[in-house]
Amino acid sequence: MPRLWDLSKGLLFRLDAEKVHRAMIGMVRLGRQAGGLPLRLAAGPLPEASAARANVLGMPFRSRVGLAAGFDKDAEILEALPELGFGFAEIGTVTPLPQPGNPRPRLFRDPERQAIFNRMGFNGAGAAAVAARLERARTRLPGDFRVGVNLGKNKDTALDDAAADYARAAAPFEGLADYLVVNVSSPNTPGLRSLQSARALLPIVAAIGEVISGWTRRPPLLLKLAPELEGVALRELIEEVERAGIDGFVLTNTLGGSFRSNGRELEGGWSGGPLTSRSRARLLEAREATKLPIISVGGILSAEEAGERVRSGAQLIQIYSGWIYRGPGFPAEISWKLAGIQRDSGA
């Protein structure tokens, strides 16, 4: 299967990246409709459930390997993800109202660096539609497959009104989201990263808190940060939001940068290779600053790197670029590696 993926990649990478993404979503849905066997064959064998399972954020996870936010923004392929070897998925970023995102082209690849560049800009169907899809998917998902919902604000909402937008985005997910994520770290919504300060975050955390405190089960609330936030600033922010009631962290989002396309310099965010060392460094810094659970994401392009993240204190890991470059067998490969680490540590 890896060889087959290498051959297909050569062809697929010559086509427009967003069209290939849509085609992949369509193929995964077909595989699922065909009973899931094609997906299970593509993903390869998984370790036994007992060797892969983990307890994090107060609940069992089927495995520590998750699909990062941005791949299945609108919850279109959730039911297929357990068959593809994932233990959890983060859908979104979900905004209160549907929005088209930035003009195309807005997704590019740099295979030499195993990198992806995107300037999507929170394109999506909006919170109500995504929640309805998640509700339908829930009945067909295994009970220990976890779904996180990554929350954002609409582009046209003023930064001063951001807190209300995050609360509105969360509202339809009662009883559906296993965890929620405040995303203030995408480089593709103007001004969003300026919300990465305690002053801006506390009202956001409070507004979401007000919505979810009335729910029968209050899901944990995590914060996703940018790789550029480091050192003292990162430590201080972690300490302040922890006091405000944040339950964990997702580290990291994409690295802000630019990409030259047809003679134009486009601003956006880098995933994959350019993120590996930065994301690992942020994990180590954050692990010093907090005991709360951390989901490590960014440039995990080998099972060894996934193992390193867990050894460095990550409870869960997520992949996006690694799935594209290493192919459908990658989640299972990581699961075998992590199961080995768990066995060796006697955990």
Ligand SMILES: Cc1cc2nc3c(=O)[nH]c(=O)nc-3n(C[C@H](O)[C@H](O)[C@H](O)COP(=O)(O)O)c2cc1C
């Ligand atoms: C095309 C694309 C879209 C993304 N969209 C989102 C998003 O909507 N919300 C978010 O929090 N992260 C988003 N991300 C960031 C990923 O969740 C992840 O943090 C990042 O890609 C680093 O992981 P990787 O190196 O394994 O790709 C997106 C990434 C890509 C490549």
